Amino acid sequence: MKKLVVALAFAGASAGAFAQGVSVEPQDTMQQQVSVIQSKLAELGVNVKQVHPSPVQGLQEVITDKGVFYASADGRYLVQGTMIDLVNRENLTESALSHVRLEGVAQYQNSMITYKADNEKGKITVFTDITCGYCRKLHRELDDYLDAGITVQYLAFPRGGLRGSGYTDLMNVWCADNKQEALTEAKAGEKPEKIENCNAPVAEHYQLGQSFGISGTPAIILSDGSMIPGYQPAAAISSAIDELNNNKS
Template sequence: MKKVFIALALAGVSAATSLGAWAEQPAVASDSAVKALFTQLGLNAKKVNTTPLDGVVEVITNRGVFYASEDGRYLFQGTLVDVQNKENLTEAALSGVRLEGVEQYKDSMIVYKADKEKGKITVFTDITCGYCRKLHRELEDYLEAGITVQYLGFPRGGMGSQGYKDLMNVWCAEDQQKALTDAKAGSTPKEVKQCNAPVAEHYQLGQSFGISGTPAIILSDGSMIPGYQPAAAISVAIDQLNTKS
C-alpha cells in the first residue's frame, strides 16, 4: 500500500481531473490563526481552503502548498492524495496557482512563437543551467513541432547572484530574444543600467509553484514537468491535452 501511495503522489495522478472538483472547495471563513502561524514562519499565506480531512486546511503560500490544523497549531508539507479516486489534490491546487501566475506575467515573458502553433509551454530558465541551454539549442525542434516557448527567469543562485544580474540584463536588452540566445551560448549579457525587469517577481512566482531547479516546464493545464524534455515528448503531452479539451 505504501508503494502504491508513493507512486500515485509522484506521478501526479489525475491532477487535471481533480482540479475541477478542487476548485469547488470553499475558502475557510475564519483563517486568522492559520495565517498568523505562517506569518511567524516568514511565509505569506495567500489563501486558506478546506480539505476533505476534518480539521485540516490547505494553505496556498508564496512557497507552495502547505497543510495546517484549523487552530493554527500544527503544520505539515507533503502530497495529499485521494487514493480511492486516484487524485493528487496537492498537484491540482498547484495547477490552479500556476495558471493564475502564468497569466499574470504573460506580458513580461520572452517568447519564441511557432508559426503553426498547436500549444505553448512556459519555461522557468536560468542562463548557467546546462539543461536550460540544451533546451534552447533545440528551440527550432520545438517551433517546428508547433510548440511556442515562452520564458520566465529563475536565477538558481537567488536574487543576489550573478545569474540574477545576467538575467536582468537579458530581460532589459533591446533585443531580448537575441540576448537570451547569446547568453545561453556562453556570452556575458551586456549590462543595461536603470533596468526594471521583473526577474525577481518571476523568481518568487516560481518558488510559489514549488520550483527548486531549472528548467521547469508549465503546460497549458497548469501541470509542471520538472526538468528538460525533448520536443517530441512535449509534443505528445500537448497532443494529449488537446485531445482532452
C-alpha cells in the same frame, strides 16, 4: 522545495513558533481560522494567498508563496507533503498547484520572453536560468519545438537566488532591447550587456516559481497547469500537448 524542517529554518524560527497554537472554538468562523493560520505563517516569513477546506477533517489547504501546505484550524500544526485521494487516484496537492500555476502564468504573460511557433498547437512556459546545462540544451533545440508547433515562453529563475552574477545577468537579459537575441546569446555563453537602471521583474518570476514548487531549472509548465521538472525533447512535449488537446475535445 526542501523538506519542512529546512524550509522553516530559513526564517530563523524554532518549532515552537508554530506549535504555540491559538485556541479556536467550534463556533469560530472560517475567516477566523484563516486569520489564525495567516498570522502563524507570517511569523515564519510565509505569505498566505488562499485558504480552502481540505478533504481531511481538521486540515485546511493553504496556498502560499512557498507552495501548498496543510494546517490545523487552530494554527498549531503545519503539514508539508502530497495529499492523494486513493479512491479517485488523484494527487490533490498537484491539482491545487495546477490552478495556482495557471493564475501565475497569466499574471506574468506580458513579462515573458516568447518564441512563437508559426503553426502553434500549444504553449509551454519554461522557468529558465542561463547557466544550467539542460536550459541551454532546450534552447539549442528551440527550432525543434517551434517546428513542432510549440510556442516557448520563458520566465526567469536564477538558480543561485536573488544575488550574484546569475541574477544580475538575467536582469540584463530581460532589460535588453532585443530580449530574444540577448537570451540566445547568454545561453551560448556570452556575457549579457550591462543595462543601466535596469528594472526587470526577475525577482518576481523567481518568487512565482517558488510558489509553484520549483526548485531547479528548467521547469516546464503545460497549458493545464501541470509541471514537468526538467528537460524534455520536443517530441515528448509535443506528445504531452497532443494528449491535452485530445482530452479537451
